[in-house]
Amino acid sequence: MKLTFNINYDTVFGEEVLLNIVETDSKGRKKTSQFRMNNRDGKHWWYELNRKEATLNTSLDYYYSVDCDWADSRHEWLTETHRLELSAVKGREYTVYDHWADVPEDSYLYSSAFTECVNRRPLPSIRPSAYDKTVRLIVRAPQLRTFEQLAVVGKPKSMGAWDVFKALPMYEHNYNEWIVDLNVETLDGEVLEFKFAALNTADKQHPLWETGMNREIHLPEIKNGEVVVYELSQAFFDICNRKLAGTLVPVFSLRSKTSYGIGDFGDLKKMIDWVAVTHQRVLQVLPINDTTTTHTWTDSYPYSCISIFALHPQYADLRQLPPLKDGKKSNDFEALRQELNALKQIDYERVNDTKQKYLHEIYQQEGKEMLKSKAFKQFFADSEQWLVPYAQYCYLRDKYGKADFSTWPDHQVWNEKERKQLSTPSSKEYKEVEFFYFVQFVLNQQMEAVHAYAREKGVILKGDIPIGVNRYGCDVWMEPKYFNLNGQAGAPPDDFSVNGQNWGFPTYNWDEMVKDGCKWWVRRFQNMNKYFDAYRIDHVLGFFRIWEIPSDAVHGLLGQFAPSLGMSREEIEGYGLHFLEDQFTKPFISDWIIDRVFHERAAEVKQRFLNHTHDDIYELKPEFSTQRKVEAAFEGKTSDADIWLRDGLYALISNVLFVRDRKDPNKFHPRISAQFDFTYEALYDSDKAVFNRIYNDYYYRRNNQFWYREAMKKLPKLVQATRMLVCAEDLGMVPDCVPWVMNNLKILSLELQSMPKDPHVRFGYLGSNPYRSVCTISSHDMPTLRQWWDEDFERTQAYYNSMLYRGGAAPHPLPGWLARDIVGRHLMSPSMLCILSVQDWLAIDEKLRLADQNAERINIPANPKHYWRYRMHVSIEDLMQNTDFRENVTELVCQSGRE
Incomplete structure (x- = not known):
């Protein structure tokens, strides 16, 4: 032929x-x-x-x-x-x-x-x-x-x-x-x-x-x-663009009358039913990957996964497993389930401990037969590449009582030679890790069934791909070549965190990743494809550049974008700023700064923490020279006075005008938000003007083409690795090159009226949203609509008059009728997807919504140790039976032309 x-x-x-x-x-x-x-x-x-x-x-x-x-x-x-x-x-x-x-x-x-x-x-x-x-x-x-x-x-x-x-x-x-x-x-x-x-x-x-x-x-x-x-060229018809409505809710926040104190994959099916019956088409969740490092509530942070493939055991729907044959144990577990399910918030530790015990009981009772099944053998064959190292990692983590593999007495890195023994059912090593194979098999079966159910109902399940991974997780342990462990990923300062955010994740070794065609990321996206038909790229800016913070820093102010084009001494002086390297790159500490920061405790600070160098200038003592050292010195001290003193020392350490490039010591970066610090205040007015010019050129122009090329090395491979719908969280300090890439690759942007992309307006105009976008009111990192409404009365008043076109004083707290109006306006926007948090949907019904609006908050980004424990106060079954609310939501969706 x-x-x-x-x-x-x-x-x-x-x-x-x-x-x-x-x-x-x-x-x-x-x-x-x-x-x-x-x-x-x-x-x-x-x-x-x-x-x-x-x-x-x-x-x-x-x-x-x-x-x-x-x-x-x-x-x-x-x-x-x-x-x-x-x-x-x-x-x-x-x-x-x-x-x-x-x-x-x-x-x-x-x-x-x-x-x-x-x-x-x-x-x-x-x-x-x-x-x-x-x-x-x-x-x-x-x-x-x-x-x-x-x-x-x-x-x-x-x-x-x-x-x-x-x-x-x-x-x-x-x-x-x-x-x-x-x-x-x-x-x-x-x-x-x-x-x-x-x-x-x-x-x-x-x-x-x-x-x-x-x-x-x-x-x-x-x-x-x-x-x-x-x-032939595409056939075009006079058919309007499709617009869809949806709901965002973390799986852990779901509540049903039969769940186990936390949302699970069975509850996810019930939530799909509610989405479908209200004529919505999208159900968005937060990451569902395993985050277990300590078995404590600190593992509740869903964006700190230990495996990009493994699902979190807390999401196992125990109702779908065979019943326990031991009647007493079965009754005891049921009593505990009812107790945990009645709690207003998630008790992360008790829930996970109970679920682990139940899964062990089922494993002992049914595991032998389940692991002989054709379905398990197929799952093992499909997942072996990541499953075997993950299981050994979990076994060693629990054996040694810590996830920091650098402190383990052995197996400090994955040894590929051990794969065969760990994959042979008759071996001792296989028996040690078999339970973890069993749990992931159960989770995979349940989540794949949820995905199939959503498709049958015509509902798009939308997942979330975190930008980072836990530095002590299995991915880093297995393939350390892909990570830089001498830095920390985070975000520069914004409205939510004036000191920036330090997520603690390792940054990526993109040179190594690009070398093999970003296989690690491609595998990650393709694995997500088993469970979702759309996904949100968390912090898509990280594919252009990541905010990299030194490992000895606590806050994000001393970070720098990586990669980025640092500036030489000659280049800085070419702008007209005489470059005083020591004064600009080391903490600038003088008498007037110490007095301004510490007031009546200034003399104590000089004596305990500082050394005098010359004139009225000081430097930190070596034992307090970094924020991590200060953090260690104040460990366990929780009084307001101690925290105030500690935070003041943090501020001294970050009081620099430039940070040194981490790869090239002869290059420098203007310190983010330096204009709000003392070292900038100490400059002559003429030098301030020069620094501002350097700052604006560096952050908003200098790196645009460079970052565009960096993103285009990675993102095209990833967005074309699957047929999932690609959405991105593109908020924050967004360089001009980001929309270039997103338009090129047809990635949906995220649009929030309260955080407009146009710097010339206070609130975004919903009618200006691009079609290829996701419109929302609040995300999991933000206050809900009701909280936002009462945070800043002046801002709310301006929004009430200029965006809602209403006269008089804005009512407080936010009444249900006005929440309904705001929700309706967002649904009417041109955005392809309008996805609202379940809390913002509930805001329209004063009889149904939570009395305490502050209990609706999912995360507070400024607090790196926030306890993620929000749970819906009303069960999905009650939502389904609440005719008034269901019809209210349906009417809003249908009136907006969404489906």
Whole structure:
């Protein structure tokens, strides 16, 4: 069988177009074969391929790329590649005319969120055609809805003679891509004139014609046994963009009448029912990965995962497991379940301890048989790469009583040689870790079932991918080459944390990750694909640059963006600032600063913590020279006076004008927010003006192109690794290059009216939201709508008058009718997705919502040791039975044109 591929692509000298054939084996592994194409004029490229092994009813997936010696190669959109069906019975020769496919503007319609949930249509088997001479048309029509089928109608009688009700039906052989084979003998003349139409499969009425002029193809001479394939430009229809509504709630916050003191995967199914019955389409959750390092409440932070693959045991739905045969134990566990489930907030330690004990009981009772099952063997085969190290890590963590593997007496790093023993059921090592295999198998089965259930209900499950991982977690232990352990990831100062945020995560060794094509991240995203059809990239700015804080710092003020282009002494002085290295890079401590910070305790501070150097200048004693040393010195001291003294010393240590580059000691970075500190205050006014110019150039202009290139090394591989809908949290100190990349890759942005992207306005205009965005009122890191309303009365008043267009004084606390108005306005925005927290949905009903609005808060970013324990105060069953609230939500969703 001869296959000839043709594509027009304008190249310049040195560029070549390559044909890439992608083949998938029985285990889902993909192999790509490359072929250099021929050309006559640098524009028309072709390649002739002979496939002796090609058989009927098979298909060929392929894509084109451009290679050159002097620049990065580029390739087509990889989420949906070209597909050639080898289904023509008499086809011995295929001639294909393709066109280059970049990421389409409506790429979201190809995501599994739409193809598997919103527009769910099964892909039919292609019917073989038996024509002697065949013309095949291939076209993409992503706008079609579930009840519509594409058809082609044209001038020839065999194509309906322009009668749309006699049009030829087409077959969706790939997501949103339709195909039809035409018998050349029945076509009239050398010019084929036609158009596409969308037919309603339910009533066969109200056909919808594609927009634009009729299409024409000038047919070549076609021989017997030849199939000529034309891939055509997309068919467009007058169909409005889809807008969807949804709810955000952490899994741990769910409450049902049968849960175990914390939300679980069974409760997630119930919440899907509520979302579906209120005509919403999206249910968003926070990360569900295992975070267990200490077995205490400090593990409640869901963004500090120990494994990017393993699910948290706390989410196991114990109701789905076989019942305990021991009646007394069963009754004891049930009594404890009722006690824990009645608590207003999560008791993280008791819940997890109880669930671990229950899982051990089931493991002892049922584990042997469950681990012999075909389902477990398949799960182990699919997950072995990460599951085996994870299980050994958990065993060693519990054996040695700590997660800090650098302190373990042995196994301080994963040893690949031990994999075989840990994978052999008869070995002692396997028996030691078998329980962890069992738990992950149970969790995987339950979460995959939730995912399937959501798809059946037409609900998009949206997950969350944290930017960081725990520095003492399994991922770092297993593959330390991917991490920098001498720094800490965080965020620069913002409205939520004036000292910045220090998450404590290690930063990534991107050089090492990019070297192997970001395999670690690709595996991570593909694993998420098992459970979700959309995801939120937490802190997407981290893919451009991360805020890296020295390991000896507590706050985030001494951080620097990594990577970033540091400034040399000469460059700084070129702006006109005389560079005093010691004064600018070391804590500037003088008498007036000490008096301003410590007041009546100034003399004590000088004596205990400082050494006098010269004149009125001091330096910190060596034992207090870093924030970590100060933290250690004040450990266990919790009085207000001690905390005030400690925080004052922290402030002295961060009182610098520049921080030294961590890789090159001869480069420097302006310290973030230095204008609010004493070292800036001490400058002459003329020097302040120069520093401000340096500061603005550095943070808002200097690194833009550099960071753009950094992001484009990573993000394209990741967003095209799966068909999940990609959303990103792009809040904070956002450089100009971020929207460039997000628009290029068609990633949905996050839009909050209270945090507008436009620096010239106080509140965002909802009508200005881009379609490709997620609109919300509050996130898990923010106060809820009701809390925000009472935080700052002046701001609220301005919002009430200028955004809600209401006169008079704003009412406090926020009444339900006004919360409903605010929710309704957000739902009416142009954003594709409007996802509101469950607390903000409940705010519209004064009879149902929580009396204490401050108890609704999920996280306080300024507190790195916050206890994540918020739980819905009303059960999902009661929500389902509350007709007034259910109809209220449904009415808001439907009135806004969302579905």
